[in-house]
Amino acid sequence: MVTVNENFKRLPGSYLFSTIGKKVREYKAANPDKKVISLGIGDVTLPLCKTVTDALHKATDEMGNAETFHGYAPDLGYEFLRHAIRDKDYAKRGVDIALDEIFISDGAKSDSGNIQDIFGLNNRVAVCDPVYPVYVDSNAMAGRAGYFNKEEGKWTDLIYMPCLAENGFAPQLPEETPDIIYLCFPNNPTGTTIKKSELQKWVDYANENHAVIIYDAAYEAYISEEDVAHSIYECEGAKKCAIELRSFSKNAGFTGTRLGFTVIPKELVVDGTSVNGLWARRQGSKFNGTAYIIQRAGEAVYSKEGQQETKEQIAYYMRNAKIIRDSLADAGFTVYGGVNAPYIWLSVPNGLTSWEFFDKLLTEADIVGTPGSGFGPSGEGYFRLTAFGKYEDTLEAVERFKRLK
């Protein structure tokens, strides 16, 4: 008799953003006259820039012509895109990454969910708290997380690294030694980051303890300060212990276009086994590449014009971040983040829980945000706002916020 994966049954409720989506749909259906502004899910609103749509058109024409048609893509992705990544994301910053250390994918969510596939089930996993839910859920599905303790809001077998206001939302080295450490800087959801010298400590810690760091750098394009690393490989020794995940979603508006990549240096060897080779095998067997036209769109992001146009998009969103941050601070809210990341992390006022504040904000101000507790128990009492809205909507949202208080 067939059985299901029992680990799935232990998952509490649905995926966070699915739950929020459902709540918002129901509210809109019941209040069709209300103008709901979303500062909730981290989804971009600016259209694809011209250089990118030009590349899509051109590649589409190629796909419509027998002479220039492309079937299955190479396993790792097209060299033209991996070349651009190697040169512009790494070599430019003094980091030497080889072409066959870069794996093109359909986005960082898939990669961050699937990467645990290549590791043993007995590894102890450490996550920041609050945390992007995919790291937790994918390990829970595989059975590495144990059981979910509803009262604590924690999985029994995960190591939680609380990131709170008192430590500047930076995780501290955990008491128990983990085998796999998920880090995300600039951080989703707190919108904060750590200095390169702090990141170096994590790299040293991982190397000393034979741990692997899964480093999610999806928001690196938003870094504005000098002493923050854009890639973990800027730290010495990181190639021996770190996997880096990157995305085109936030730096070029590809949330609905789907493109990302994972870097696994060949120096990363676990007990004699090349982790790069394991991922190559995993992707070769369970993935079939990203559309040619979308890889061409990704290449266009690295062109001179593409860089200029996407920089303008990032500046647009970061202007929103500053508006939210400054206006809410002026209005008496306690706010964090929004300097090196498109997220603002807000202390929920008046002793409300995160979900109570979610409901209040939705019903009293028609604003969608994300409850901090959805990201882990240490997110309780906090609330995430994103800077990905339209400028005018962001202005209106902060006005509504001021009236709310």
Added chain:
Amino acid sequence: MVTVNENFKRLPGSYLFSTIGKKVREYKAANPDKKVISLGIGDVTLPLCKTVTDALHKATDEMGNAETFHGYAPDLGYEFLRHAIRDKDYAKRGVDIALDEIFISDGAKSDSGNIQDIFGLNNRVAVCDPVYPVYVDSNAMAGRAGYFNKEEGKWTDLIYMPCLAENGFAPQLPEETPDIIYLCFPNNPTGTTIKKSELQKWVDYANENHAVIIYDAAYEAYISEEDVAHSIYECEGAKKCAIELRSFSKNAGFTGTRLGFTVIPKELVVDGTSVNGLWARRQGSKFNGTAYIIQRAGEAVYSKEGQQETKEQIAYYMRNAKIIRDSLADAGFTVYGGVNAPYIWLSVPNGLTSWEFFDKLLTEADIVGTPGSGFGPSGEGYFRLTAFGKYEDTLEAVERFKRLK
């Protein structure tokens, strides 16, 4: 100390088509003057049809405009595409599938590799032999396959269902009772299929034994005979036991464009748990949808013009199939398949092994095929040729074949 997934270390060699790709690249590099014709990997050669490229252009323009831009797609995929699938693939054939039983993905390879995620590790898995390697490799990576016995070419814990000339390449009900049964009709690699009445026996068997059938219907568009089911749900009771995988790769030339879908009826309940809900959770947590523009391209396939244009492509490939089948039979080869599928399955002559014939064909006739043994031990002595080449190349290839003998 971190550990890797030990199951990966048990995998013999690399993914079949990666191995072939490497051999061919090396041969071409050493023989730059030779015109190598590939009848190997099942990759299409005709360009995307006009209706599809028109849809891509239109959707790209939408993505370049703030008013019509699309960010993250809905979890299950856009309704416009699921509507088209429900109506044209199912309702038209008298099969009632609900919109929320359809999950859009980036292709059937991802889905057929990932679907095992939602089942327990203790399930006994049955596969046809020969078989599309993804079913085997993905279960081996999860630990359901046991150990690979090199001498037998088999995994210790899988149930193999030999498909040989003497049984018309149809699997027989296995002696041991499996929990999960992978079936693919029209079949890759043998190019053969079974009648609907035979498929009904499998559905009845699965329901009697509380087993799940994972039904890969990637080649359904190539069915030319009346008594062959296009969907397993044409069989009575299939909604209680079967998951169906579909692809746009072969019916619309999307190998380099990436689109597929999986159907999981809500009636499919395992020990009180909705399998549909498990997959929704898996995809919601570890996947982030397919590009908007590509979902629009998929919708265009279902338009009147799209249906006409893709039917012409299929007719083109099936003409190739007939040429290969008839010419090789005339030349004294024993051939199977090619009537309801774009694959021809060839008995390797002169007592050569499949890989010996691969090398002979490559070096003496500059033709790439796929060794049958790459698909499982019962594939030894057979060889797969695909009809996806260009017409002129196919003609030239069969001439070279005739000279080879």
